[in-house]
Amino acid sequence: MSDTHAGFEPVRIGLVSISDRASSGIYEDKGIPALQAWLGRALRNPVQWEPRLIPDEQAQISATLVELVDQAGCNLVLTTGGTGPAPRDVTPEATLAVADREMPGFGEQMRAIGLRFVPTAILSRQVAVIRGKALIINLPGQPKSIAETLEGLPHASPPAGGIFAAVPYCIDLIGGPYLETDPAVCDAFRPKSARR
Secondary structure: OOHHHOOOOOEEEEEEEEOHHHHOOOOOOOHHHHHHHHHHHHEOOOEEEEEEEEOOOHHHHHHHHHHHHHHOOOOEEEEEOOOOOOOOOOHHHHHHOOOOEEOHHHHHHHHHHHOOOOHHHHHOOOOEEEEOOEEEEEEOOOHHHHHHHHHEEOOOOOOEEOHHHHHHHHHHHOOOOOOOEOOOOOOOOOOHHHOO
16 A cells, blocks of 8 residues: 555445446446546545446446445446437446445436536436445446546636535445545545534
């Protein structure tokens, strides 16, 4: 463990890129590297990555999410891809199928951020759910959109908050590890009584 991560709880994070073409080798997956790059800058905790690259098959997506939470022990699972209105876009259905509870605020804020850029962001169907002691969030497929969604638009007028600021406290509330963020990248919000 490097000095930069010393003293922080380890966390296991599942990263699922859902794409027929990338999973079959037609083109290189960019979702997982984008997620690792952003989270690597944002989190101070030592992270064990659990990456998965799979096709747009609803049963396989659900099975992968169950495996990452129930067997691999991930406290956070982020998916990328498969959230539009096309027939093969089944990530939200697969995610909801394995949920204990839905967390609709995440999807609402992701669409609000996307609408700052393109009117078609309203076609996005991303959801977030809780399964056991894990938070599962569907993210957009493009690396630039992934970063904007997680980090928000702090310099925009008016600024827009990113979704990741709420992730550490959500994981606290469901019994997961205490996530520490680098405020220069993402200032996690916790009530004063919940801070360490």
